[in-house]
Amino acid sequence: MKFFLDPGHGGRDPGAVANGVQEKDIALSVALAIKKFLEENFDNVEVKLSREDDRFLSLSERARLANAWGADYFVSIHCNAGGGTGFETFIHDSRSTKSVAYQNVVHPAILDKMGVRDRGKKAANFAVLRLTNMPAILTENLFVDNARDAALLKDPAFLQQVARGHVEGIAKAFGLKRKGGATSKPTGIQPSKPAANKTTTSQPKQSKSGDQVVRAIQEFINTYGFNIAVDGIAGPQTMRGLVRVLQTELNKQFGRGLVVDGIFGPRTRAALVNVRAGARGNLTRVLQALLYIRGFNPGQIDSIFGGKTESAVRKFQRDNGLTVDGIVGPKTWAALLG
Numbered sequence: 001m002k003f004f005l006d007p008g009h010g011g012r013d014p015g016a017v018a019n020g021v022q023e024k025d026i027a028l029s030v031a032l033a034i035k036k037f038l039e040e041n042f043d044n045v046e047v048k049l050s051r052e053d054d055r056f057l058s059l060s061e062r063a064r065l066a067n068a069w070g071a072d073y074f075v076s077i078h079c080n081a082g083g084g085t086g087f088e089t090f091i092h093d094s095r096s097t098k099s100v101a102y103q104n105v106v107h108p109a110i111l112d113k114m115g116v117r118d119r120g121k122k123a124a125n126f127a128v129l130r131l132t133n134m135p136a137i138l139t140e141n142l143f144v145d146n147a148r149d150a151a152l153l154k155d156p157a158f159l160q161q162v163a164r165g166h167v168e169g170i171a172k173a174f175g176l177k178r179k180g181g182a183t184s185k186p187t188g189i190q191p192s193k194p195a196a197n198k199t200t201t202s203q204p205k206q207s208k209s210g211d212q213v214v215r216a217i218q219e220f221i222n223t224y225g226f227n228i229a230v231d232g233i234a235g236p237q238t239m240r241g242l243v244r245v246l247q248t249e250l251n252k253q254f255g256r257g258l259v260v261d262g263i264f265g266p267r268t269r270a271a272l273v274n275v276r277a278g279a280r281g282n283l284t285r286v287l288q289a290l291l292y293i294r295g296f297n298p299g300q301i302d303s304i305f306g307g308k309t310e311s312a313v314r315k316f317q318r319d320n321g322l323t324v325d326g327i328v329g330p331k332t333w334a335a336l337l338g
């Protein structure tokens with residue numbers, strides 16, 4: 001399988017620029033990471049980039065290179081701008097059957113790793129999509145002119161997640177075979193849940209894919225008797241799991257009597273408590289997990305609210321227009337969970 005990756009812009013064309021982020025740089029580092037992950041983890045893949053450094057290429061030249069190589073799939077990588085937040089993908093207006101099918105697999109896979117707002121699967125008459133002969137997709141990975149999105153784009157760990165999302169999506173869409181392992185799970189099949197009589201420690205061995213810190217967070221959630229997939233993907237399941245842990249702890253420590261349903265609604269919001277520097281325990285661990293998932297490095301996820309966690313809280317508050325006091329009250333909790 002031949003995958004052609006097209007990091008948008010380059011050279012004299014920086015793409016969107018704001019908050020100290022240049023679209024061309026993000027696109028290139030994500031594309032290079034996708035190439036690396038695909039080649040390292042899957043058999044029978046060939047990956048080519050339209051550019052591997054900071055150079056200008058016309059849109060038609062990008063398409064020409066992919067067509068001449070005979071790529072099986074074309075992936076153009078971009079960031080958005082113009083006011084907004086989140087992730088979206090485009091295929092060409094003509095909506096070829098294959099482009100639609102691959103978008104249906106690749107889009108959610110990336111979104112799942114990013115844990116950001118879903119702006120939807122779209123179609124447009126973009127030149128690289130129109131001029132390429134093979135199925136193609138263009139991904140718009142967050143908004144450089146949104147402070148919160150830009151903060152994520154500045155975090156190398158987050159960019160790795162973006163790249164892994166692309167890789168997981170491509171692997172699923174094309175049924176790629178993992179090196180020395182099984183074929184990627186076919187489209188649309190959720191990770192199997194362990195049988196009800198099994199404990200979390202006897203879950204089937206999962207592949208070591210995904211973010212290691214996120215895997216540890218998922219294992220922590222499962223110590224509460226939940227059975228979420230330990231896949232290193234900080235998606236909606238992980239967020240719901242963290243809300244359930246939060247609800248359990250609020251009940252246990254403060255007698256709140258919440259329904260442990262993983263839904264962050266008005267009752268859970270009203271039951272929240274302030275957490276600040278010096279705190280210890282699983283509320284702090286949930287806080288650290290949320291900060292990490294949002295792209296703010298809390299230091300070790302160790303249940304101890306120390307200096308690194310406090311500076312991550314302050315940074316999060318600053319980027320989200322909250323009062324910057326380093327104290328996690330209801331508004332900060334809500335922004336982290338929302």
Ligand SMILES: [Zn+2]
Pocket residue numbers: 008009015016023078079
């Ligand atoms: Zn662009």
